Amino acid sequence: MASVTASPHPKPETGSAARPGAARARKFRRRLRTRIVWSFVLLGFCLTVLFAYASILARQRVENQLVEDVMNRNLEETWRRFVSSGGTEAGAPVQQMKGFLYRPDKLDSLRRDFPDWEHLDDGIHTLSGTDADGKPFSYRVGVRKTPNAWFFLTYDMGQVALGEVQFRRTLWATVGLFTLLSLIIGWWSASRVMSPVSELATRLRAYRGSSNPTQLGPLFPEDEVGELARALDDYSQRLTEVVQRDREFNADVSHELRTPLAVIRGATELLLGRPNLEPKIQARLLRIQRAEAACTDLIGSLLLLSRNERGQGSSNVARVADQLLDAHRAQIGGKQLELIQQGNQDLVIDAPEAALSVALGNLIGNAVKYTHEGTVVVRVLDDAVEVIDSGPGLSEEDAGKLFHRGYRGTHAGHSQGGGIGLSIVSRLCELYGWQVSVRPGAQRGVVATLRFRPADSATA
Incomplete structure (x- = not known):
């Protein structure tokens, strides 16, 4: 029996269990409302993060510029006082800064008190680290060196660093607040946008x-x-x-x-x-x-x-199978082929004989057509019927295309037929809730199984 014409595609029998969960997952991923909400959330989050980052950079730049400007002015003022006093007065530091004046004969105390300052060039420098107690420190040092004196002006950056930490915390809290606000606005907007679409879908379902x-x-x-x-x-x-x-x-x-x-x-x-x-x-x-x-x-x-x-009526599977075998015995011709019917004689299903004859007749007819010698056995089980042949078997290529309309298998040759028989069987199985499957025979050939719904089977 050629696999393409005697056996339907195994698709109706497999893959149905995982479909509902996969369909729900796809539905959740592709919901337009959810996509709109997430778009608002991402937009709000990205904009607020960008604003926070720009604010931090702007604050640091402005702060550095202001500190350097103030320190430079204080250095100039200290130098002016030193010159105007004839080198006797350095002037008092202003704006909460500390000034230090070292003459050439006092450099030993500079090396003892502030060893890092000796090698600093003129300008503004940032020094940070930990003191002897392990506490972190950070300050700016303004340096002005002359042959007569070295001027140092310090600015403690501790309060600035604390303010910067508080500023960053405020910004990140703002990011979270605006992201939450974006979520609320996005949810409200998505509801307003999707409301007419949902109403359209509801009306379509009602029709x-x-x-x-x-x-x-x-x-x-x-x-x-x-x-x-x-x-x-x-x-x-x-x-x-x-x-x-x-x-x-x-x-x-x-x-x-x-x-x-x-x-x-x-x-x-x-x-x-x-x-x-x-x-x-x-x-x-x-x-x-x-x-x-x-x-x-x-x-x-x-x-x-x-x-x-669905048609109304009931059918005795064994009787219909026997009638189909009798019809095909007259068409065997010169083949050395034996047609046998076995199994349960009392299986009755809730389907008209016309539908059963078409579905089972295609399986038996193709088994007879492609089995040149040997046997074709129709075995009626408690809830199914098997068509077992001793034909050429089933190829992998045929197994993947058995239900394709118009497909004729590798063993079809020049035989008559348009390749739509199994397509009809497949549609009948979908209509009546039956299942069809195919597997290779024990030694050769193919075993095609037509399994009926449990609710449709009964004992006469």
């Missing part, structure tokens, strides 16, 4: 199943949401027209095909009722009768698929 939904465009203002509502109205109208034409076409085709099939059925029954029929003619008439029944079942199933409606 589900309605054959004549109300126009959405007049319910919304002339903005982007109103434009979207009018586009949805246009799309809904065109889609309704397409669905209506499709339904009319399906109904017309079903009616026009059922009429000639009824004529064929009546003529076949009339001819089979005649006595003394030749065996060859009787075999051909029986084949025509089986083909007519298969076409009727297929038309009914396709019509239900087009309407997405």
